Amino acid sequence: MTNIDNNMLKLEDLQNNRNILYKSRDDFDIRKIVFNYDSVIFLAPNDVSEFLIMCNACDIDAVAIDYDPKFANRLGYINKDFVFDDVDLNAELIICRNVEKHYPLDLPRGVDVILIGDHDEHNGDCTPIFSPEQLIDLYNVGEVYQKGSDHNGTHFYVYGKINEDRVL
Amino acid sequence: MNFYTLQWGLKYGAHYVNRLYGSLKKHYHKPFTLTCYTDQADPQFREEIQVADIKDLRKFNTDRVFTYEKLILMEKHETGVWLDLDILIHDDITCMADDPADFKMIWNHWNPYWFKSQKWYGKGVSCHVNSSFVKWNNPEWLIKFTNDNWEKIEWTYKSLDKYLFYQHARLDRLKYWDEGLVHNYNVGNHFATDRKATFKKLPGKVVIFNTSHKATNKGITDVLLELHEADFRVTYIWEGYDKHRQ
Numbered sequence: 383m384t385n386i387d388n389n390m391l392k393l394e395d396l397q398n399n400r401n402i403l404y405k406s407r408d409d410f411d412i413r414k415i416v417f418n419y420d421s422v423i424f425l426a427p428n429d430v431s432e433f434l435i436m437c438n439a440c441d442i443d444a445v446a447i448d449y450d451p452k453f454a455n456r457l458g459y460i461n462k463d464f465v466f467d468d469v470d471l472n473a474e475l476i477i478c479r480n481v482e483k484h485y486p487l488d489l490p491r492g493v494d495v496i497l498i499g500d501h502d503e504h505n506g507d508c509t510p511i512f513s514p515e516q517l518i519d520l521y522n523v524g525e526v527y528q529k530g531s532d533h534n535g536t537h538f539y540v541y542g543k544i545n546e547d548r549v550l
Numbered sequence: 551m552n553f554y555t556l557q558w559g560l561k562y563g564a565h566y567v568n569r570l571y572g573s574l575k576k577h578y579h580k581p582f583t584l585t586c587y588t589d590q591a592d593p594q595f596r597e598e599i600q601v602a603d604i605k606d607l608r609k610f611n612t613d614r615v616f617t618y619e620k621l622i623l624m625e626k627h628e629t630g631v632w633l634d635l636d637i638l639i640h641d642d643i644t645c646m647a648d649d650p651a652d653f654k655m656i657w658n659h660w661n662p663y664w665f666k667s668q669k670w671y672g673k674g675v676s677c678h679v680n681s682s683f684v685k686w687n688n689p690e691w692l693i694k695f696t697n698d699n700w701e702k703i704e705w706t707y708k709s710l711d712k713y714l715f716y717q718h719a720r721l722d723r724l725k726y727w728d729e730g731l732v733h734n735y736n737v738g739n740h741f742a743t744d745r746k747a748t749f750k751k752l753p754g755k756v757v758i759f760n761t762s763h764k765a766t767n768k769g770i771t772d773v774l775l776e777l778h779e780a781d782f783r784v785t786y787i788w789e790g791y792d793k794h795r796q
Contacts, residue, residue, distance in 0.1 A: 426672070428672055448672065449672075449716075449720065450672035451668060451671060451720075452671070452672070463716070463717070463720070465702055465706070466699060466702060466717055483673070483674050484674075484706065485701075485702045485705045485706050486705075504673065504675070505673075505675040506673050506674030506675040507674070508705055508706050508707075508708075509705070
């Protein structure tokens with residue numbers, strides 16, 4: 383684990399990065415959690431380039447996996463489909479920012495995860511999420527560190543650990 | 551050459567199937583068959599049309615991956631051409647149908663890819679290919695990939711076209727008809743808006759109408775005309791494919 387004083391990171395510089403921010407009812411803040419880990423993978427986060435650069439500058443091995451061709455040559459991005467392609471999901475923390483948009487992944491056992499999903503039912507959404515409990519069941523999260531929703535009650539999150547003895 | 555089409559429900563009647571046959575008779579200049587996989591063998595079908603039960607193509611019990619039955623056609627028949635019913639073939643397609651590619655489909659040339667498709671790519675709502683006119687020659691790789699990944703495909707994609715776009719166009723596995731051969735009636739101002747325009751020749755060899763995505767996606771406000779609702783240039787040719795007029 384890497385423990386860095388959050389004040390040193392000038393996180394307020396990232397206030398406008400809506401792909402990182404998640405406005406929950408509580409004080410859940412992905413940015414602060416990330417800095418407790420040595421390696422982090424963001425799955426289909428859209429543009430988090432600045433945050434990736436900041437993480438890596440702080441010795442956190444942070445990458446994003448996103449199949450969108452606009453990230454083909456983007457620093458810190460692996461331009462692959464993490465559902466259908468062969469990808470390395472070896473990290474201390476995996477963040478799925480848009481669970482509603484993809485097939486439920488087979489995440490490594492014992493890995494810490496942040497799962498966020500909604501039921502806004504945008505075109506292309508295949509896994510509408512209606513509660514944190516659904517996320518827990520879908521991904522077999524064993525230990526739950528934190529869970530909740532946003533102010534509108536349409537976006538849900540779970541921060542926890544994938545069960546060690548996950549039955550596939 | 552063996553051509554195949556699918557018909558179910560009430561949206562497109564026997565006259566659509568019959569006129570498709572008529573268009574092939576006029577614009578494919580070699581011996582051919584047309585097989586219609588359908589849920590209702592209509593007695594009004596032309597006697598030359600071969601009829602098969604669409605259940606034979608429903609290998610998977612799903613209401614997702616719209617028209618995935620086309621993929622099962624490839625398992626059953628090593629080579630062929632599948633055609634949607636709502637297309638107008640209006641020029642010689644012999645070279646297209648005899649194309650040796652293992653899998654060739656429509657690239658939506660009428661939509662600027664970088665402007666439109668890539669904008670929505672990451673949201674999973676982009677689609678820049680169309681399977682209204684497809685030639686195949688034993689694409690084992692596609693059949694294998696589909697079978698190996700069916701659970702994920704079924705979960706993820708609402709339509710065959712999106713599956714093909716996101717999983718195979720993305721990795722450059724598909725081939726496409728040259729630009730200019732296929733046009734979309736509902737995109738690109740191909741419809742005639744005045745009487746003078748009705749005398750202009752239709753572009754390319756095939757015109758598609760591509761209306762199904764309006765039903766499966768919300769927020770599409772475009773006016774999309776069906777083949778039978780099109781302007782005089784289209785309906786004149788289309789009705790000319792009736793048996794008694796050939």
